[in-house]
Structure formats: C-alpha cells, structure tokens
Amino acid sequence: MTPGALARAQPDAGGRQVVEITVRGGYRPHVIRARAGVPLRIVFQRDDDDACSERVVFSAPRLDRRLAPAGMTTVDLPAQPAGEIRFTCGMGRYRGRIELVDGESRSIVAQLSERAALVEKPVGRALMLWVFSLPPVAILAVLGLDPPIALAAAGLALVAWVVGCLWAFSRSASPG
Ligand SMILES: [Cu+2]
Incomplete structure (x- = not known):
C-alpha cells in the first residue's frame, strides 16, 4: 500500500469520529479504519474535475452523494455495526473502504x-x-x-x- 493509503478516523469533541479524504484521481486515503458504533463524519476534499470525482456511492448504508465541484463535502454516517463499508465513484472506478472495528478489538x-x-x-x-x-x-x-x-x-x-x-x-x- 502506498503511504497515506490508510487512515484512522479521529474522535472529535462532538462524540463523532472524523476523517478527511482527498479526491484526486482516486481516494486518498482509500482505506479508513474507524470504530463501530460511533457516528462517522467523512469530509471529502475534491481536488480535480474528473467525472469520477463528481459522485460518491456508499454500500451500506446506501448513500449517493454529489461532491461539490471544488472544496469540501461532508458526509455523515450514523453509527454502524462492525464490518466493512465500500464507497466508489458513480461508475465504480474510484474505490475505497471503511473498516469498522469493535472497541473490544483495540490493543x-x-x-x-x-x-x-x-x-x-x-x-x-x-x-x-x-x-x-x-x-x-x-x-x-x-x-x-x-x-x-x-x-x-x-x-x-x-x-x-x-x-x-x-x-x-x-x-x-x-x-x-
Ligand atoms: Cu468513476
């Protein structure tokens, strides 16, 4: 995996966890590790005008969001059980995933x-x-x-x- 490919969502003051993703020829990071059972805020920073950067689709919960042409788009996911959420561009060329792990499996x-x-x-x-x-x-x-x-x-x-x-x-x- 290239450097910066994986990121851990960080807790914020509002009881959420937050991660930023840059969209430029793909998602960076494209693997996000987050805690299950805690709402997750994803801030997409769109950095190119490729058609692939226009939309992001999540597998579960089923979400389809249009990304602002330039700048930030915030996507809030409610608390989810442990597992994996995949997200892609509209046609599935850009790919990313969120690994949700239980608090108990922390070190x-x-x-x-x-x-x-x-x-x-x-x-x-x-x-x-x-x-x-x-x-x-x-x-x-x-x-x-x-x-x-x-x-x-x-x-x-x-x-x-x-x-x-x-x-x-x-x-x-x-x-x-
Ligand atoms: Cu695409």
Whole structure:
C-alpha cells in the first residue's frame, strides 16, 4: 500500500469520529479504519474535475452523494455495526473502504491506558490524602509506644484512607 493509503478516523469533541479524504484521481486515503458504533463524519476534499470525482456511492448504508465541484463535502454516517463499508465513484472506478472495528478489538495497551486515565485522578487524590495522614499517625504511634495504640492508629489511618478514596472517587464522578 502506498503511504497515506490508510487512515484512522479521529474522535472529535462532538462524540463523532472524523476523517478527511482527498479526491484526486482516486481516494486518498482509500482505506479508513474507524470504530463501530460511533457516528462517522467523512469530509471529502475534491481536488480535480474528473467525472469520477463528481459522485460518491456508499454500500451500506446506501448513500449517493454529489461532491461539490471544488472544496469540501461532508458526509455523515450514523453509527454502524462492525464490518466493512465500500464507497466508489458513480461508475465504480474510484474505490475505497471503511473498516469498522469493535472497541473490544483495540490493543490491550490502548484499553489499559484509557482505564488508567480514568482512575489516575482519584487515585492521585487518595494517595495525597494517605501521605498527609501519615505524619499524625506516626506521631501517635511514637507517642503511644504501645502496640495496641499503634495498631489502633494504623486502623484509624486505614479507615481514613478508605474514606479519602471514596471521597476522591465521588468527587471525580460528579461533573466539574
Ligand atoms: Cu468513476
């Protein structure tokens, strides 16, 4: 495959995924990888006046769109199941395809890093609370110099940490 033949649709702020395709003697990129179940916006940038650049036809959902003579034409596809969508010019000479893959088939590393991004903030807060609760616990334990008191202090610290965790998580769950 030539460089630039494959592109991955990128998420946008509106909960869609977006990809740009240049139309000049063919589609570039002509293979688009996108997520299933997420609306896809395709922005065609028509760059020649070949008759093949006038129309684009999609296999499923069945769509037939005329491309603006010069400049951009936006085609919005609603969320689709995993699979393949083919698109061609009016007579099938220009060809492209969209590969729709499930979120589950993403790499494990990508999934883990997404999950890590979700918990990073509350865990960071909980860790801060725990660190700040350590000095008073240490002082208590040293002052006590008594196994039962030290144990009680440790227990108290554990409870404080759990409460801190719950507090941090509930704060991060609420908007703002
Ligand atoms: Cu054609």
